[in-house]
Amino acid sequence: MTLANLQESSMERMESLLSHSAMGIHVLFDNKSIAKVLSEVTDDKDFYSPDKMKKVQDMMTELITKRSYFEKMAYLQALDVESYHILVRAYFHIVENTVRANHEHEH
Numbered sequence: 001m002t003l004a005n006l007q008e009s010s011m012e013r014m015e016s017l018l019s020h021s022a023m024g025i026h027v028l029f030d031n032k033s034i035a036k037v038l039s040e041v042t043d044d045k046d047f048y049s050p051d052k053m054k055k056v057q058d059m060m061t062e063l064i065t066k067r068s069y070f071e072k073m074a075y076l077q078a079l080d081v082e083s084y085h086i087l088v089r090a091y092f093h094i095v096e097n098t099v100r101a102n103h104e105h106e107h
Contacts (some may be wrong), residue, residue, distance in 0.1 A: 029088055037088040056090040
């Protein structure tokens, strides 16, 4: 399999996960963790700092490259608490933007 095919396959798997999440089916994250992370008050300026954005990009890239559900879960479980929270926040930010973009596109 070429690098281009691998990247395309990874993106298709990620799009599938995002699609399910947009419908409320959160395969990678349990509801209790989602509620805990998203209920925390955070400083958006800090979240969008260049250092945090680089960290988010690196973590999302690593998550996307995991081929199986079990590899993705092992990766998530190996993250420290702060990194996990950042990744959950970023993931749901992507889901929210995807839903908004699709909704606006329909009108």
